[in-house]
Amino acid sequence: MVTKGRRSRTSFTEEQLEILVQAFSQNPYPGYTAKQRLAVEINAEESRIQIWFQNRRARHGFLKRPKKKLDPSKDHASPKEKIQGKQDRRCRTSYTSSQLQTLKNAFTENPYPGIDSREQLAEKIGVPESRVQIWFQNRRSRLRIQRKRGLEGALDRRQNQGQDL
Template sequence: MVVTHHRRSRTRFTEDQLKVLINTFNQKPYPGYVTKRELAIETNTEESRIQIWFQNRRARHLLKKQPDREKALESSEVPGQHHPAQQIRGNEDRRHRTSYSFSQLETLNKAFMNNPYPGIDSREQLAKEIGVPESRVQIWFQNRRSRLHVQRKRELESLEQSERQDL
């Protein structure tokens, strides 16, 4: 079976959509889940695309402030002052944890064994099959790859430790 990896096509926002997003960013650069959902409805786009737009915008915003960054870091070390993200970010509207049924997990694990790095087409197919948004499938695969990496690292450390004890 040949697996092809297709990138998602670039999301292009209209001027009206950008006005809404930029206005919200200026008020709240770290919007919570509820805000992102409302923006997705207002701009008629997926919540995951809104999330990516904010991540990219924050990155660009930081790059513009790069020369001032050292001064900001120095001033942030003053007792009683907090990092701006800590002041803005709250969990008042965080996304609820996604729970998967046994059959959903079985399907996801089987797909992971076949290909731990599925492309957008595969993720969308899986999402449709198990009834969750594609963005949740993408996060599940990221988390599963991370867990696999940690498991392999532990196994390697355990093996090295047992070999040392044998000597």
């Protein structure tokens, strides 16, 4: 059995931190491609870069992503802007039915797997560990919503039955 636990803390060198801090000062909300470039530049995983930016924003009191002011005269973005925006997003991960079945079985056993379990699962189904982690987060969220709706539905039925009497 694999022991649950956290991933070991990522330590960045002074040179890596300088690059990250400089990138943060230019844009505290980098897109996926920018994080990928940084990961290659400093020889680290993109997921670790993402976490570093999240933590840095939290430490510096960033509340929300700044909203872009919309100019009513420019209702539509130029094709170039649309393409560039799409590049910054990570591609949606598609799972095969066998991958999904493996993930569902693992979720049934433990909805909060540790890093070791996630890494084994990722290797088994052939996707990055970060995608497995996101799948579990989304699945837990979906389960909470379904339970909440189920409770609301049960309360509505009880109230309706009480009115019928």
